[in-house]
Amino acid sequence: MLLNIGDKKTKFLLSLAKTPLLFYPHYKYHLPLPTVLMVENTNHCNAECVMCPRDTLSRKRGFMDFGLFEKIMREVSSLRRKPVTHLHGFGEPLLDKLLAERVQHAKTCGITHTYIVTNASLLFPETSRKVIGAGLDKMKISFYGTDEESYNTTMKGLNFKVTFQNITEFLRIRKDMKRGNPRLILQYIPNETNHAKTEEFKALWSALIDTKVGDCLNVSSLHNYGGGRPYNHLGKKIVSVCYFPWTTMSVLWDGRVVTCCMDSNGVQVVGDLNSQSIQEVWNGAVLSRVRDNFRKLDYRDYPVCLSCDWVRRR
Secondary structure, X not given: OOOOOOOHHHHHHHHHHOOOOOOHHHHHOOOOOOXXXXXXXXXXXXXXXXXXXXXXXXXXXXXXXXXXXXXXXXXXXXXXXXXXXXXXXXXXXXXOOOHHHHHHHHHHOOOOOEXXXXXXXXXXXXXXXXXXXXXXXEEEEEOOOOOHHHHHXXXXXXXXXXXXXXHHHHHHHHHHOOOOOOEEEEEEOOOOOOOXXXXXXXXXXXXXXXXXXXXXXXXXXXXXXXXOXXXXXXXOOOOOOOOHXXXXXXXXXXXXXXXXXXXXXXXXXXXXXXXXXXXXXXOOHHHHHXXXXXXXXXXXXXXXXXXXXXXXXX
């Protein structure tokens, strides 16, 4: 995910989006190219987290072809301002055996900020050394428990002891390698199955992470993934302009471009990087029409958006 609904930065951006008339000139125009590029290396996952709507995932599973990935990186390498590049999507990025090579290639192409979100269940020492050596800049780890019972019940298919050891070993290896990156964000989502032990989560990790290099803890909240599970009550009125079409490009593993990372099933396709360039999609007629509709708060043709609480939160 690009941002979490509970993050302070997200709340600030959403507060701006709730006044579309005031910011009409901003929504009328867009930057020549995206400032954030989300590249899904795979939509396979080894977990069945209780809050994740993977049971609704109907599109084909796969891994992005490295040739396609090279094409995408080659296109952004020529830009003066390189986009923040996410190398993950609706899956577990560490399942991708070529992840470290992708990170390294992105860095070779001049990408200054690479980022993944992982459950860290596969972050074994060899993998840690690879992603650190490749130059990964930031890594968010979803860790939704404070002990074996709460973690294993919430993040089904994973093991508390294994993941905890992986993370602590990663911190040791990074220190031994005398590296500050990737910086860690350890994230917790309080819910019924993990008993919402926020303070216990903070106590578990506060003494282990290295805040001097930028590690931090993040407590987020459940939100309605577009087309996923309705955790929050949706108000009847659309009140916010979704800013994703003005800032972010989301690319599925097969090269199709969708309106945002919330579109887990690829319902709202706006282009295809197998046959188009990033610039052609970003400035094309389809995405331009999306922006025109969004800035008027018209989401009628976008079913994923209508089931998402981002545009309905006050």
